Amino acid sequence: MSIMKEKFPGVYQMDGRLYTPNLVPGEKVYNEHIIHYEGVEYRSWNPYKSKMAAAILKGLKTMPVSRNSNILYLGAANGTTVSHLSDIAVDGTIYAVEMSVRAMGDLVNVCSTRGNIIPILADAEKPDTYGMMVGSVDLLYQDISQRDQMGIFMKNMEKFGVGQGILMVKARSIDVSMPPGKIFHRVRKELERKFRVTEAVSLSPYSRDHMALVVG
Ligand SMILES: C[S@@+](CC[C@H](N)C(=O)[O-])C[C@H]1O[C@@H](n2cnc3c(N)ncnc32)[C@H](O)[C@@H]1O
Structure with a gap:
């Protein structure tokens, strides 16, 4: 059974x-x-649709989300992963930042029945434009396929004084010509100049050329 x-x-x-x-x-x-x-x-x-689920199935040791977590989520898209985090952080708040108007339409629908998600239409590269909408946060979760994904992550960690973060690194968005392993190494080294990287989990085969980096 x-x-x-x-x-x-x-x-x-x-x-x-x-x-x-x-x-x-x-x-x-x-x-x-x-x-x-x-x-x-x-x-x-579904680990093929959510990198957080992929990281857990690939052996993530510590889950930095609990019942009371307040999370700043960058790259919320149409709310797939956000919705699962809202199932977990039932007494917390998820500030879900997304810049695509189209995806935001779906996200707003998800939020209409899930009171612990606050949708924010904004560019994560400009945290000053949405800082006033975000309360105190315990975790920064970022899943943004941009060349400067690490810069966006660092900027938001510092702006909101967050203690823990998960960066879903997409190697191909940073440099298509460089082997993903080299990119992950470079991103990790760069992060370690300011933060402690506690875990690095490859998301293959669920998301190829992606790595979850946990800082805390
Ligand atoms: C891979 S998808 C995110 C999937 C989502 N995290 C999930 O698991 O359900 C990346 C999202 O980041 C958004 N995005 C890209 N650049 C952004 C930026 N500068 N600010 C906010 N959102 C951005 C895209 O519009 C896209 O919806």
Whole structure:
């Protein structure tokens, strides 16, 4: 018989798949599977659609999100990963920054039933333009495929005085001509000039040429 086990607070695993308890029972966000187990509704967390799920399945040791976490999320897109974090941080707030108007339309729909997400239409390269909308945060999560993704991350870590961060590095956005391994090494060295990198997890095969770097 299959047994649902809690892998991290608010993150569950059964038969090799990840789940989060659905904050809005009956509602799907991205056509994910819904299951019921011992009276609780869970949404499956797809590692091919969410780098956070990929990092967990690839062996992330510490999950820096808990029930009370306040998170600044840069590159929220249409809310796939944000929605799972909102299932976990039920008593926290997720400030979800996205600059695409199209993606923001979907994100606003997700927020209409999830009261712990605040959507912010802004360019993450300019934290001064949305600083007034963001309260105190425990974690910066960034998933932005831009050449200067590391600069954006550093700028926001410093601006909001955040203690912990997860940077989803997309090597190909930084330099297509350089081997991804070299890019990850370079980004890590650069981050270590200011922060302590506690984990580095390759997201292959779920997201090729991506690495999750955890600082804290
Ligand atoms: C790979 S997608 C994010 C996927 C999302 N994190 C998830 O897991 O559900 C990257 C997103 O970053 C957004 N983006 C890129 N540059 C940005 C910037 N400077 N400021 C804010 N968002 C940006 C893009 O519009 C895109 O929606």
